[in-house]
Amino acid sequence: MIDAESVSDVPSRAVVVGGRRSRQRVESLPGEARRIGYLYVAAPFVLYAAFNLVPLLQGVNDSLYNWDGITPGTWVGLGNYTDFFTDPAIRDGYVHVLILMFFYSFMPIVIGLFLAALLSRIRIRGLTFYRMLLFLPLVITDVVTALAWTWIYDQSGPLNTVLKSIGLGHLIPAAGWLGNFNTALPSVGVFGMWGQFGFCLILFVAGVMKIPASLYEAAWVDGAGPVREFFAVTLPGLRYELQVVLVLSVIGTLGTFDEIYIMTSGGPGTSTSVPAYVVWQRLFQTGQVGSAAALGIVLMLIVFAVTYGLNRLMERGASE
């Protein structure tokens, strides 16, 4: 789930990895000894290396062993990685986040685009206020919003009350939305969709505002209807925002943890397990620490591949 942090990763991830790079010239302030640069960078770099880079190498190392976390580990090489193909418990986690991406990434984008298209390009009074409200799901602590939705899904909660009152009570699963094997994951998905759609909407609306009016006028002159106008002017104009949201949401979904811990604990059974949750379980509960490390490394490789792939895809679209 994207939290407020990744909101502004917007320029960074989309721009740097395999994508456009800002070609701004960097010049020394003349008269400065070059060494000063090292001094400024030293403090952040030391902290960063100690807690991000070195552990990364250690993580790769740990992943090559079967380790219970206590006694010395036994070397298995890539054994923890081939588990990916043999252990359904691991595979299922990744399948589940894939499914969640439909709710966390695809649907919010579609909804955001649809709504942004519907909204005419006029000034909305009090937009700041509405923007603030739409941003809240992303800004408020995950634990709080996940709890809120657990209660919405409760057997005697608002969702069921509404369904029953409109005669759809028979749809309610006996074990509850979060207790039924088939509905648990989609229910978490709907929560994520709610969390992300506001951000998409704001971003797309802002993006639409920046599309030059001349393009719309040209389309109108050409006799384009609203649908053609959308695909010809709006969508291409939102290319950058789309790229950003797509990359951020897909990567964010891969790291889903908080809501699984709060809403389902990976259950019922293992129907809502996700890689981050399995990592935590294996580190603390079952003592499969080498495997946990491997899962983390695999997650990073997937993030890298997705970022690179998505950026390439968007770039290719841009050049057409």
Add this chain to the structure above:
Amino acid sequence: MDVSSPIARRARIWLLISLITLPAAACTPGGSTTQPSAPPAPAHTGVTEKGPVTLTVWDQESGPVSRIWDRLNAQFEHKYPNVTIKRVNRDFSQLKTLLKLAISGPHAPDVVEANQGWPDMGQLVKAGLLLPLNNFAKAYGWDKSVPENVLAVSSWTSDGKQFGTGNLYGYTTMGEILGVYYDKKMLASLGLGVPTTFGQFQQDLAAAKRAGKVPIQFGNNDAFPGIHEYAVIQDQMASKESLTDFILGRRANHLSFSTPQNMRAATTLQNWAKKGYFTPGFGGGGYDKAVADFAKGQGLFMITGNWIVANLGADNRNFGFFLLPPMKAGPGPVSTGGAGFPLAITSASQHPDVAAAYIDWMTSVHASNLLLKTGEIPLRIGAGTSTVEPGTVLADVVNAAAAAAKANGIVPYEDWATPTFYDTLTAAIQELMGMRITPQQFVAQGEKDYSDFQSARK
């Protein structure tokens, strides 16, 4: 290639960086842990330290038992004014997860409730996080106070490789038993009596279903209740010796989980779910809610452990308790249970002597008598249960436990069998009862976990 070219220069930098950092990273993770030696027998029992002592205790008790703990703690502090008890209370699942982290970190607790078996106590012993209590046991007479099998399940060899034997790491004088609670009025209104055979029990279930009642009150969202349902059925179909050996990992050629008996038990459990014998929507129901609903009269039976006597009220005469009967009347009763949560002393404790005195206090006859009212079963040899009023639910529980103990028919909890068995079994039972897997797949999942662990043990 020109050695001073930017590419070569960059390559040199990377080489330098990796040469520096890799050795830091590349080494076998995990160090050898030193096993702490047993603290010597104290010269005197009780608290002999004069200065102020703070004893940090971690437990997972709740409800009436928790309140009794508060009382016992206060009484201990009163007896030894220089001792302050700092009590940290968490729920069962949280304690399971956090214990290792807590003991191996700074501000480690002194005394902890450590669940027996491979997932919890086994891991702690292996990591050298618990102190062997042998000398304390001799000094305080613990080794003579309870039956041998109670001490055995808290015993581990010092390398943490085998349990059921070796050093004593935890001690308790209270026990647990799983069985069937029943609503007396509902049973009578259906024209049924307490079943004496498994077949009769199944008939009772069918009769309740026909009459529109909930045969078995049950909620499995928390995952652990499923173990109760499966275990008691399994106890009637597999031999108690093979089950105990399986759980303790005893025989040289290890036993298997893929047995016809286990499969029969799984099939039975799934059939009961299929026939709707459990609370509708049990997959999403909470355990606490199920207990509360049962107490309100919703449900003919509830299959769980002695501890809900605390929720029902020890003096309650509206509910009764019996052990799930065997397939054929005759052989003695068999059920899952045994020693309750033992107390253990961590190797980080600065005051093991004080901790031992505390444990002795919490397991004393005085404490047992207080806890008896909450349904905790006294395991002490010769413990009297005269304070229990006949005809109450507590009386039923205590008598059933005594009968099982006498017939030597108590089987340990199955989730103790491997470090991952709790997770594997609870998830598999949820899927079995949710009709997501067949009994074959169920035993296969359990067997994969078990055999993986056994081969890793060698």
Add this chain to the structure above:
Amino acid sequence: MNTASRTQVAINYALIVVCSLVAVYPLLGVILASLYPPGPGSAPSGFALPPSFDWHNYISAWNQGGFAASFTTSIIVAALMVPASVVLSILGGFAFATMRFRGSRAIFYLFILGLIIPTEATIVPLYYDVRAMGLLDTYWALILLETSGELAFGIFWMRAAFLSAPRSMLEAARIDGASSWRTLWQLLVPFARPAILTLTVLAFADSWNEFFLALVFTVNHMTAPASLASFSGRYTTNIPLVSAGAVMVAVPILVVFITFQRQFMRGMLTGAVKG
């Protein structure tokens, strides 16, 4: 073609209002629930108002959930982490934006790598590293990890902000013979104030909302979200009580966000459009 008809305006407002309601409803629901009388079975089943407005839940939740301790932890951690990460990002961003030195590109790419590294990839070794440092279950574990976790983005963000400074300003400083330190703090930082403000809000949000790290590294010194999770686990059936706790945990970040939301939005949206 840009004059909108009255129906278009109405549709616009309707859509925005409906979307905002959807976004806010669950949070309103939690506030509403916290006003119900405590105890199992007492919870909003729809949009009804509670029978009475019971504020005592907040007091009970505060005490029973141990929020005094966990709020203190969260505040201390944020109070140290936010300035630290912002200042370090300013220093690093400044260096990358205005100076050329051997290996600066390599080091910068190493920082960018941090944007790709998910927490899960390093959490296993970090646990043992932190334990070896004797920092398990301390404020410092969270402060250090959260700060270093913020640097990858923070440095990129500040570098981009400083790069957009007009060269004329920097040239004038050079002519005046100003040191790099003075140039940074007296010229560039005031210039990039909006960006710095946005970064500060983000850093605070990250710190306050952080759950996974708190779960892994703390036991007795939990942060507010972690203690809320533990609290809800102990009182699963008492929705009103836990709701009160949830509202309290949400308040600080809500206050910070609302106070700075205008600048935050501006900074975020322009950053999004910047190449």
